[in-house]
Amino acid sequence: LLQYHGDRIMKGMAAEGIPARIVKGPVFARKLYRNASDRPFTDIDILVEPANLARANQVIAASGFELGSNEAESYQLQEFKWLEKENSSLLVELHGDLVHDTGMRRRLSLGFRELGIIDGEAMDTPAALLTIAIVHAAGGHKFHRLQLCVDVLQGVRALRSPESEARLLDAARMTGIELELAIVLNVTGRLFGEPHALELAGRIKPDLSIRLAKKLITTNTLLRVNSREKIGSRLRRDAFRWIQRLAKARPYAA
Structure with a gap:
């Protein structure tokens, strides 16, 4: 339906x-x-x-x-x-934009125009789909379901060429999601033992916001979302949201 x-x-x-x-x-x-x-x-x-x-x-x-x-x-x-x-x-x-938090949208944005640039002449390319999955997990939601990271895992597996990887990293710079890319790929790689995700995450030069966020968004943070320790998980994910709002935009050369 x-x-x-x-x-x-x-x-x-x-x-x-x-x-x-x-x-x-x-x-x-x-x-x-x-x-x-x-x-x-x-x-x-x-x-x-x-x-x-x-x-x-x-x-x-x-x-x-x-x-x-x-x-x-x-x-x-x-x-x-x-x-x-x-x-x-x-x-x-x-x-009109896949980032709904107005406090974050000054730094990161993913809309129809941006996806068109990422896709180029094609449609729903691996780089575009993975960019959407990362924004969905960390920009639209706060890791409240493991399915969000499974989408990212499947997106990483779909990146089968250096050209696709380069397009993904260019997309991250253009849309302002380098922080989210580093954090989501890092925790997804550790959750599922996916070295490709960890290698891609490592290509983002860590600044203070990335280093702090990695301490907050761990495998335990995600696995405890619906456990007896869910309050601790929620506090860590809320703290990550504040890092997202306060992080400075990195310069992007078109």
Whole structure:
């Protein structure tokens, strides 16, 4: 049902001349996993340019959905939550940027334009998918599910050429996620014994924010999210979020 409604909405976007792309769940399942059923998802995420949010919202409303989030707050967060009128368990999220925390967005941003640059002439390239997975784990969420790191693991495994690796590192510099790249790849590599992830993480020169964050985001931090020690895990992940907000942007040469 989610894929059906996602396809309907995307056809509506195309009819209105609104450039859009579906990201995360179904794309990860199709592109990164050997069996798509190994990667369940609970909503459809659609990304457009911020300037197209109003028109895209009209398309989703005309497709039988009603807004389930505050409109003013949604514009601030660049995230609109739409529920199907006849079945409120069907959720479609419209994004103008995959980074919703306004305090972090001064440093890092991942939107439709950036993904287009990362992809180049192709679509849903390994570098773009891994960039999305890293932002999803550490920018959109705070490592609250191991599935977030499994997506990153699968994304690392999809990087099969030096060109893809170089494109990933260029993407990290362009979008401002070098801190997140280093931390997410480091903890994912340690969780799953993936040397490729650790090697990629090591290519980011560690500054003070990266060194502090590595002490906070450990394998135990992630494994204790739903354990008796979940409060300690939550405090560490909250502290990491503050590091993200306070970290300085690194210079980027286009």
